[in-house]
Amino acid sequence: MDITALLLSRLQFAFTISFHIIFPSFTIGLAAWLTVLESLHLSTGRPAYRLLFEFWLKIFGVAFGFGVVSGVVMAFELGTNWSELSRMSGPIQGPLLAYETFTAFALEAGFLGVLLLGRPKVAPWFFLFSTAMVALGTTLSAFWIMINNSWMQVPVGYVLENGMFVPNDWTKIIFNSVVWSRFPHMLLAAYLTGAFCVAATGAWYLLVGTFTAEAKIMLRMGVYLAAVLVPAQIYFGHLNGDYVHQYQPAKFAAIEGRWHDEQPASEVLLALPDEATESNRYSISIPVLGSLIGSMSLNSKEFGLTDFPPQDRPPVLIPFFGFRIMVGCGLAMLALAWVGTYLSRGGRLERNRLVLWLTFLSFPLPFIATLTGWFTAEVGRQPWTVYGVLRTADAMTPFLTTRAATISLIVFCAIYSFIFAFGIFYIYRLLRAGPVGRLVLPPSAAIPTRPLSVVHATSVADALQIPTRE
Amino acid sequence: MVMFWVTLLAVSILIYLLLDGFDLWIGMLFSVASDESRKRAMMSAVAPIWDGNETWLVVSGVILWGAFPVVYSILMSAFYLPVLLMLAGLILRGVAFEFRNKAERMRWIWNASFAGGSLVAAFVQGLMVGGLVEGLPLSDGRYVGGEFGWFSPFAVLCGIGLCVGYALLGACWLVRKCDHEVRDQAYRLIPYLSAALLVLLIVVLVYALAKNLGVMARWLDRPYLFVFPVAGAFAAIMLAASVHRRQDARPFPMVSLIFIAAFGTLAISFWPYMIPFSITIEQAAAPHSSLAFMFWGAGLFVFPLMLLYTVINLTVFRGKIAAPGDHY
Numbered sequence: 001m002d003i004t005a006l007l008l009s010r011l012q013f014a015f016t017i018s019f020h021i022i023f024p025s026f027t028i029g030l031a032a033w034l035t036v037l038e039s040l041h042l043s044t045g046r047p048a049y050r051l052l053f054e055f056w057l058k059i060f061g062v063a064f065g066f067g068v069v070s071g072v073v074m075a076f077e078l079g080t081n082w083s084e085l086s087r088m089s090g091p092i093q094g095p096l097l098a099y100e101t102f103t104a105f106a107l108e109a110g111f112l113g114v115l116l117l118g119r120p121k122v123a124p125w126f127f128l129f130s131t132a133m134v135a136l137g138t139t140l141s142a143f144w145i146m147i148n149n150s151w152m153q154v155p156v157g158y159v160l161e162n163g164m165f166v167p168n169d170w171t172k173i174i175f176n177s178v179v180w181s182r183f184p185h186m187l188l189a190a191y192l193t194g195a196f197c198v199a200a201t202g203a204w205y206l207l208v209g210t211f212t213a214e215a216k217i218m219l220r221m222g223v224y225l226a227a228v229l230v231p232a233q234i235y236f237g238h239l240n241g242d243y244v245h246q247y248q249p250a251k252f253a254a255i256e257g258r259w260h261d262e263q264p265a266s267e268v269l270l271a272l273p274d275e276a277t278e279s280n281r282y283s284i285s286i287p288v289l290g291s292l293i294g295s296m297s298l299n300s301k302e303f304g305l306t307d308f309p310p311q312d313r314p315p316v317l318i319p320f321f322g323f324r325i326m327v328g329c330g331l332a333m334l335a336l337a338w339v340g341t342y343l344s345r346g347g348r349l350e351r352n353r354l355v356l357w358l359t360f361l362s363f364p365l366p367f368i369a370t371l372t373g374w375f376t377a378e379v380g381r382q383p384w385t386v387y388g389v390l391r392t393a394d395a396m397t398p399f400l401t402t403r404a405a406t407i408s409l410i411v412f413c414a415i416y417s418f419i420f421a422f423g424i425f426y427i428y429r430l431l432r433a434g435p436v437g438r439l440v441l442p443p444s445a446a447i448p449t450r451p452l453s454v455v456h457a458t459s460v461a462d463a464l465q466i467p468t469r470e
Numbered sequence: 471m472v473m474f475w476v477t478l479l480a481v482s483i484l485i486y487l488l489l490d491g492f493d494l495w496i497g498m499l500f501s502v503a504s505d506e507s508r509k510r511a512m513m514s515a516v517a518p519i520w521d522g523n524e525t526w527l528v529v530s531g532v533i534l535w536g537a538f539p540v541v542y543s544i545l546m547s548a549f550y551l552p553v554l555l556m557l558a559g560l561i562l563r564g565v566a567f568e569f570r571n572k573a574e575r576m577r578w579i580w581n582a583s584f585a586g587g588s589l590v591a592a593f594v595q596g597l598m599v600g601g602l603v604e605g606l607p608l609s610d611g612r613y614v615g616g617e618f619g620w621f622s623p624f625a626v627l628c629g630i631g632l633c634v635g636y637a638l639l640g641a642c643w644l645v646r647k648c649d650h651e652v653r654d655q656a657y658r659l660i661p662y663l664s665a666a667l668l669v670l671l672i673v674v675l676v677y678a679l680a681k682n683l684g685v686m687a688r689w690l691d692r693p694y695l696f697v698f699p700v701a702g703a704f705a706a707i708m709l710a711a712s713v714h715r716r717q718d719a720r721p722f723p724m725v726s727l728i729f730i731a732a733f734g735t736l737a738i739s740f741w742p743y744m745i746p747f748s749i750t751i752e753q754a755a756a757p758h759s760s761l762a763f764m765f766w767g768a769g770l771f772v773f774p775l776m777l778l779y780t781v782i783n784l785t786v787f788r789g790k791i792a793a794p795g796d797h798y
Contacts, residue, residue, distance in 0.1 A: 062568050068521055069564040073557050075531050079546025080553050086546065090539020091760040098536040098764055101528050102772040109522035110779025117517060118786050164539070166757040397547040404617050408554045415558055419565050422579075426572040 006396050008405035009081040012412060014378075016073055018371055019416050023067035025370045028142055028187070029194020030060045031135035033221075034115075038128050052214055055435035056198070061116050062427055066419070068109075073412070075101075081405070085385055085395035092158060092167050093148055100144030108137035139187065146183040147174055152386050153377065154178045154247045165386070178247070181239035188233040189373070192333065193366035195229065198222040199340070200363035201431060203356040211434045212350075219359070220344055226337035234330060244380070245294050248387060250312060251380035253305045254319040256290060257283075265290030265302035270324065273316045278306055311383065319380035322372040329369035336362055471765060472755045475537035478769060482533055484733055485780070486526035488639065488726050493520045495633075495640025497563055497588025500581060508652050509581065515647040517567055522783050524560065529776070536764055538754040540611065541744050548606050548613035549598050549620055556594040562587030589633065596632025600625030603678055603736070608748045624677055631670035635729065638663040642721035649790055653718070660713050660721060668706060671732055675699075678739060688739065695738050702731030 034053060041049035075097065079086045086093075114122060114130040122130070157172035158165045167173060199222025205215035244252045253259075257268040259278045267289035271280035291300040305313055336359060343349040350356075381387055385395040493516045500512060516523075535542040546553060566584035573580055601620030606613060613619070641663060644656040679689075689695060705727035712720030742750045755761065 062572070065565055065568040068524070069561040072524065072528055072560060072564075075528050076546060076553050076557060079535065079542050080550050081547075083543040083547035086535060087539055087543035090535050090542060091756045094532065094536030094539055094542070094756065095760050095764045095768075096536075098532040099768050099772075101525070101532045102768040102776060105525045105528055106522075106772075106776040106779055109525040110776070110783050112521050113517075113519055113783050114786055121786055161757070164757070167759045167763065170759075170763050397550075399613065399616075400547070400550065401617060404550050407551070411554060411558055415561055419561065419569075422569055422573075422576070423565070426569060429572070 004402045005400045005405045006393055008402065008409050009396055009400065010392065012405070012409045013077060013081065015409070016070065016077060016412055016416070018374070019420070020067065020070040020074060021370060021374060022367055023063050023070065024138065024142065025186075025190045025193045025367070026197065027060060027064050027067055028135075028138040028190035029192070030056060030063065030197075031131070031138045032191065033194050033198060034060060035128070035132045035135045038131050042124060042128060048214055048217060051435040052217065055214075055430075057116070058430050059427055062423055062430070064112065066423055069419075070416070080408075081397055081400060082385070082395050083397040085390065088163060088390060088395075089152075089165050089386060092151060092165050092173065095167075096144055096148045096151070096173075100141055100148075104137045104139075104141035104144065106137075107140065108134050111137070142186055142190065143183055146186055147179050149377075150176070150179045150182050153182075153381060154243065155386050155389055160389075165389075178243045181236055181243055185233065185236040185240050185373075188229055188236060189366065189370045192226060192229055192233060193370065195222045195225040196333065196366045197363050199226065200360050203359040204431075205434060206350055207353065207356050207360060214435050216350060219340075219349065223337055223340035223344065223349070223359070226333060227341040230330065230334040230337050234334070237327075237330070241293070248380065249303045250305065250308045251314055251319060252294070253303055253307075254314045254316045254380055255323045255376060256294075256302070257316065257320050258290065258302060258304045260304035260306055261301060262290065262304065263301035264288045264297075264299050265294065267293055271320075273320050275316055314380050314382045319376045322376040322379070326369045326372040326376065329365045329372070333362065333365050333369075471758065471761045472537075472751060474765060474769060475533060475755070475761055476751055478773060479530060479533045479537065480733075480737060482526055482530040484730060486523070486530055487729055487733065489519070489523035489526060489780075491592075491636040491639040491729070492516070492643035492722075493523050493640075494563070494588040494592045495636040495638075496644065497584050499637070499640060499644075500585045500588070508655075511648050511652050512644065513567070513570065513584075515644060519783055519787060520564070520567060522780060524564065527560075537756050537761055538744060538751075539756055541749060541754045544606070544608065544611070544613050544745060544749070545598075545602070548615060549601065551617060552594045552598050552601075552620065556591050556598075559587040559589070559591030559594065563591060592633045592636045593629040596629035597625045599632065599736075600628025600674075603628070603674075603740075603746060604681075605746055606748075608745065611749070624674075627670065627677075628674060631667070631674060634663055634667045634670060635732075638667055638725050639722070639729070642725045645718050646722050647790055657713060657716065660709075664706065664709060664725075667728075671702075675735065678736075688741075698731045698734040698738065702728050702735070705731065 034056060037049050037053040037056070040046070041053060078093075111130040111133040114127065115134050118130070119127055151173055154176070155165070156176055157169035158167050160166070198218045202215040202218030202220075202222060205211045206219065241252075244255070256265075257271050257273045257280055258265065259273075259280070264287070266285040266287045268280060268283055268285045271283035271285070273280050288298055290302055291297055294300060294302045305316065336355075339355060340349055340359060343352055343355060383391055383393070385392045496512050496516050500509060531542075534545075562583035564587075566580040566587065570577060570580040570584065598620070601622065604620075604622050604624050607615035607619050638660065641656040641659050645653050645660070648656070705724045709721055709724040709728070712724060740746045742752070744751050744754045
């Protein structure tokens with residue numbers, strides 16, 4: 001076993017999957033929002049909804065392309081670098097991924113073409129239907145992936161036969177409480193990502209003073225949605241903590257920064273955990289709160305990391321700080337969403353430049369929260385790939401050489417950085433250009449049902465030298 | 471149950487070959503097309519459907535993993551570098567669709583990534599098929615060939631062969647979807663490409679037969695299997711006739727038939743081995759509980775739906791694309 005190839009493979013998987021999750025978490029929310037916009041447009045006939053739809057559709061197209069190409073990598077990487085895992089868990093994870101591909105990818109892919117390019121070719125109801133199907137596809141995709149990952153976190157419903165995990169109870173695998181607290185957590189994260197990106201864009205336009213009508217819609221829809229969703233997200237986050245507490249005590253101790261058993265346990269708010277001395281430096285903690293959070297009691301005994309032999313402990317720093325950064329982002333989003341909602345009564349939100357600035361600058365928060373949350377979950381699961389059953393070191397392709405692993409890591413880093421740089425630049429340019437169709441809106445009387453024909457949008461786009469996708 | 475999943479796997483791979491085949495070639499031809507309007511016309515011929523086409527690659531991959539995990543784990547780890555190259559190619563090809571329209575001065579980068587990515591992906595796919603047919607060094611159910619254990623002149627030949635095959639599919643798709651110069655240029659290419667493909671196919675088959683006498687015996691035992699090569703030959707004749715008469719809609723189905731025939735010939739030659747001469751389909755199959763779980767949902771109900779989506783998608787975007795001049 002070559003330790004370097006193992007480290008490189010882990011780095012590569014961490015890098016490619018972190019890169020990947022950014023885009024689905026954005027497009028799941030965005031697809032749902034596009035469906036809402038198109039429904040609103042069809043039911044009210046307000047041109048602003050159609051403009052916003054066309055505008056966000058372009059951004060969706062770029063982000064979705066990223067999600068697809070980086071997702072295809074994941075489907076093969078499990079076999080290339082983790083052949084032992086894929087051989088052993090194939091009977092369980094393979095069918096789950098097959099369900100994802102069959103129910104989600106195919107649905108998305110089947111209707112994406114219509115969504116992106118087919119509006120002139122199909123009836124309005126079919127276009128709305130296609131939009132909804134793409135949104136449903138992205139959601140189903142998240143559903144199956146969360147089942148898959150939850151099985152690796154808390155393996156259930158299997159027996160070990162001939163060195164393979166053979167499923168014997170699919171209902172347990174799919175309908176267990178771990179899945180049903182983690183899937184909503186991820187889905188809400190995606191919706192919040194969409195909400196904050198939309199609200200931040202609205203705030204940006206209001207600060208600059210362009211596209212004010214559309215900006216107000218974006219800002220309010222984003223902020224209102226977040227005001228409702230953030231509390232729900234915190235609740236599901238708490239449920240996630242409960243499953244970790246119950247099934248993964250070593251991960252829980254690492255997140256809490258708790259080295260020794262405590263009764264009642266204190267809660268470490270901030271510290272610098274030191275694995276060498278098995279203690280925390282510069283610790284700020286609150287007595288008894290740890291027992292309350294872990295077990296909802298004032299006097300429970302909570303386990304510390306030293307209960308586990310060193311080879312069974314996860315690294316501490318990443319889960320510890322990852323979790324705190326995620327919670328910090330969550331609380332900041334809660335504050336912003338509620339302040340924004342409060343100010344929006346009487347229209348003060350649109351005039352309060354400080355809050356507009358903060359909302360504008362908030363768009364990285366949901367991405368950071370999603371990434372750090374996943375770091376906490378995945379690094380905290382170490383040293384196991386399938387928790388408690390298959391170690392990461394044993395899951396790797398046994399004959400993978402350091403050279404091959406180095407090449408692949410470099411290739412992925414190079415290509416991803418290259419396309420990411422351009423992708424971000426193109427998305428920025430689309431955002432800066434704004435919902436341009438607005439400039440050519442004909443007088444309202446002249447626009448009975450289709451307020452903005454494609455021809456108008458195109459001619460103006462051409463005149464402004466702004467690339468359109470049609 | 472095992473048979474069901476083998477069939478589905480074969481169908482998915484075949485759909486992938488046919489659909490992404492023409493996408494990839496159009497990517498390759500892209501570098502040859504000189505002016506912007508031709509490039510646009512070619513891109514528009516595949517832009518709405520490429521994502522759906524590429525999905526069939528993932529479908530094949532996950533069926534392989536779910537139904538035949540041993541084969542998935544051996545193939546992916548054995549073909550480490552080729553898979554990496556294929557993914558890199560598919561990434562560069564995929565983002566080019568979106569980025570090309572957004573770019574202004576940098577458009578040449580995405581032209582290059584579209585063409586280069588397509589070429590690399592197509593070549594490597596053929597390379598892997600060739601390596602598999604040639605035989606992977608296995609011991610005790612694990613690959614032992616090292617980083618380049620799959621490499622052989624035969625594999626390279628298969629890589630070139632698949633590029634040519636995809637090229638032919640792509641040319642026929644362009645004939646079907648485009649007008650004017652793009653179509654005429656494609657028409658001129660078809661005879662050369664089909665001649666090259668037939669030569670390569672025959673070389674590959676003869677090589678496979680010469681290398682493994684067992685394969686020869688299988689063919690002689692079951693003469694009815696010759697229906698596949700015969701169908702291929704028939705399709706080739708029909709292709710020549712339709713090109714001669716300039717029937718735009720006809721060449722694509724005929725080339726598809728050639729592909730199906732070649733694929734069937736190859737599959738039957740090695741039946742019942744999944745990894746030739748070391749792992750059979752039965753040995754590779756996942757436990758019954760996995761196959762049954764997939765069968766009663768994904769296989770029986772969702773798979774037909776997937777075919778339906780593909781048909782809907784192809785139907786919405788059927789017919790010729792608008793001439794480059796009106797296309798915006």
